[in-house]
Amino acid sequence: xxxxxxxxxxxxxxxxxxxxxxxxxxxxxxxxxxxxxxxxxxxxxxxxxxxxxxxxxxxxxxxxxxxxxxxxxxxxxxxxxxxxxxxxxxxxxxxxxxxxxxxxxxxxxxxxxxx
Amino acid sequence: xxxxxxxxxxxxxxxxxxxxxxxxxxxxxxxxxxxxxxxxxxxxxxxxxxxxxxxxxxxxxxxxxxxxxxxxxxxxxxxxxxxxxxxxxxxxxxxxxxxxxxxxxxxxxxxx
Numbered sequence: 276x277x278x279x280x281x282x283x284x285x286x287x288x289x290x291x292x293x294x295x296x297x298x299x300x301x302x303x304x305x306x307x308x309x310x311x312x313x314x315x316x317x318x319x320x321x322x323x324x325x326x327x328x329x330x331x332x333x334x335x336x337x338x339x340x341x342x343x344x345x346x347x348x349x350x351x352x353x354x355x356x357x358x359x360x361x362x363x364x365x366x367x368x369x370x371x372x373x374x375x376x377x378x379x380x381x382x383x384x385x386x387x388x389x390x
Numbered sequence: 391x392x393x394x395x396x397x398x399x400x401x402x403x404x405x406x407x408x409x410x411x412x413x414x415x416x417x418x419x420x421x422x423x424x425x426x427x428x429x430x431x432x433x434x435x436x437x438x439x440x441x442x443x444x445x446x447x448x449x450x451x452x453x454x455x456x457x458x459x460x461x462x463x464x465x466x467x468x469x470x471x472x473x474x475x476x477x478x479x480x481x482x483x484x485x486x487x488x489x490x491x492x493x494x495x496x497x498x499x500x501x502x
Contacts, residue, residue: 276437311492318494319434319478351402368433375488376422 281382296354298369304349305371313366359389394493409466426478445500469500
């Protein structure tokens with residue numbers, strides 16, 4: 276149980292384009308989903324927390340207009356990187372839980388490369 | 391002071407030995423603690439969670455929590471080369487900024 280999927284697993288795009296990443300909880304209802312970013316050899320960095328049906332809460336320093344998050348259902352959250360630039364190249368990982376302070380289950384991650 | 395402190399390692403142990411991974415945290419109000427394993431290039435996967443003082447065992451893994459000392463550890467018995475990974479300690483920071491706080495991780499290398 277507690278399986279989280281992400282799609283795509285890897286994406287290469289040109290600078291200036293937008294990329295959408297999907298995160299799905301396959302066998303449970305995720306009232307809360309989280310989006311992280313991880314650069315090589317560095318720790319996980321929380322970007323935002325989203326609760327189903329409400330606006331995401333972004334961490335300090337994360338541009339909400341650049342990283343659009345939608346959590347429209349209890350099993351799906353999307354992250355759209357708008358007007359991507361090479362510095363946005365990173366490993367984006369979502370996690371899902373049944374609520375705040377509950378166990379987070381991570382998706383397999385999406386590796387984004389912006390040329 | 392960092393909210394979660396872990397020795398970055400690498401911690402090298404021979405195959406079959408016990409690996410001991412340690413973590414200290416600063417928030418005395420924390421109630422939930424987690425250990426995740428992250429292989430190179432992969433996302434974290436949950437190993438164990440612990441809420442109460444004492445030991446919690448699951449197969450070859452034992453988590454130990456001491457809230458008075460603000461200390462949580464993970465023991466891996468009969469270590470295998472496949473256990474070689476980075477182990478992340480995490481706890482929930484409650485209050486207005488509910489989020490999971492991660493340590494930087496300890497790299498474990500199990501030598502065959």
